[in-house]
Amino acid sequence: MALSEKGFHVAVVGATGAVGQQMIQTLENREFPISKLTLLSSPRSAGSKVLFRGAEHTVQVAKPESFEGVDIALFSAGGSVSLELAPEAVKHGAIVVDNTSAFRMDENVPLVVPEVNEMDLHEHKGIIANPNCSTIQMVVALEPLRKQYGLNKIIVSTYQAVSGSGAAAVEELYEQTKAIVSNENYEPKILPVKSDKKHYQIAFNAIPQIDKFQENGFTYEEMKMINETKKIMHLPEIQVAATCVRLPVATGHSESLFVEVDQAGVTAQDVKNLLENAPGVVLQDDPENQLYPMPANCVGKNDVFVGRIRKDLDNEKGFHMWVVSDNLLKGAAWNSVQIAESLVKLGIVK
């Protein structure tokens, strides 16, 4: 984004976390028009120094008064912090972009992926929610199909990176891996879910649990993908099913998708042509030359990479594809900053 004449007072809540750090970096990379940057955290992390545009900023303890004069507050410090402080920020006149799950299904809160439902921002009442990482990359890849052909079914199996569980989970993956290749022991303490009862080895393994289980046998992560997709795409009737799996990958979520469109007669080439020109999407689909998306290649990039597009062999309206994106960027920090850019572009913050 080009520098505007006016700059905004932006706050980042959770400034020392994995996503918070990426938010600050993304604000700098995008040259977001900032007149003042306020970095906030828990008392434990307050006092840290963070560089932004070459100047040192000290992280302060997040309190209701911290939002005095703030135009846009980007929250990524956990659901309980958002529940407590996001309404305070709004009271002080800020627009909140919240990266936690606290408000996502609140009917008064727009849940926004700019490539899909940017116009929902006009409905905001102070808080805007940033969807779950695995949902965002999926709806970016599927919105062009919905618009062009209609969409009635999605079945997704995910291959998710550990950084979705925070920086400590990435450290656990690497330290545990080092221990195993050295024939040493390493007691799992964080994955699959820090606050759950049992912890399992992630190195050289695959864990079919992300977030805790609900009574219906689905995990909260799976239900987020199901419910958030319906809300973002304005398709309450669409059939969505998800199985979410954690892999020994540091960053970069992958998804194997089956989708059924409404319209008959669509070819795989039609879908490729559509996605080649879709916003936020990079098509990487050339089997002849072994070109397809992989998590190792997506890190540090804002795009959603799509490949392995095939028509189902039996279902005339069915398609398969493979969708990869950096879960800390498009899945979190970049989507939040992109929402802030849309707020400026649409004149919602002035």
Place this chain on the structure above:
Amino acid sequence: MALSEKGFHVAVVGATGAVGQQMIQTLENREFPISKLTLLSSPRSAGSKVLFRGAEHTVQVAKPESFEGVDIALFSAGGSVSLELAPEAVKHGAIVVDNTSAFRMDENVPLVVPEVNEMDLHEHKGIIANPNCSTIQMVVALEPLRKQYGLNKIIVSTYQAVSGSGAAAVEELYEQTKAIVSNENYEPKILPVKSDKKHYQIAFNAIPQIDKFQENGFTYEEMKMINETKKIMHLPEIQVAATCVRLPVATGHSESLFVEVDQAGVTAQDVKNLLENAPGVVLQDDPENQLYPMPANCVGKNDVFVGRIRKDLDNEKGFHMWVVSDNLLKGAAWNSVQIAESLVKLGIVK
């Protein structure tokens, strides 16, 4: 299997490979009735010494004459070796159990998973094919549903271990992992497919390619899962779709399955009850206690582990599940030895 009064002359072709070694170990563990064991390989590996029941056996070069007097020949030395030598073994009176893809879709060759279609062994004309590893564990988990409720659709996304590409691929995974955690370089040379043009990092990555690509955009591995399932289950009309992905896991394939049954009114609990008593299946499904199958827990075991069984939230006949098994055992060596046991049990070899 208890020792029978009669022992058989068994040959293992590819005795020094990853699967061949597991076959020899499995023959010993199962106390398969053996009067003579002939171990065969390429000239390059011939001369190696292998222990079987405490006695040293020297691996010999596989030639047409090697099968003189052999009752059962277990082949796992690559498709070209099977194409050349399996017919020679049959000419010499042996029954061949072939672990390669050379004869699987040959209509004169039964493709057998004993839990599913043991009776097809009666149709053999000398050669019996052992299915692809990822197909075997899937049909073991689904056969009870087919029998009880009927089955009309399968959509599978796999999470496959590198040992499916042989011992050198496992070494590549470990050496590459060690290099990466030490900030050193390691040039990929084997994965995803040794004979294909490009090779990619597997450590901390996921590669959506197993085997080469066909013109329809599916890989050969995916088409094996599709075609072999129809043949084994005697369901030429069933709809099967597969997306096959390689993970940084040494051994143990996982699969995320969506299936649609014919019968309405089936509950997830019905499916759990059915699989709890199914041959070759171990049910591991207790979300409350975070019990579900994982590759790290399946290594060295003959069973197919099933968990995460859920009814689809929209489709009255749809179910999701997670299926894990040791790809070198039930996926290869154990299924081959199990076929040999069935041949004895059914009196087909005498």
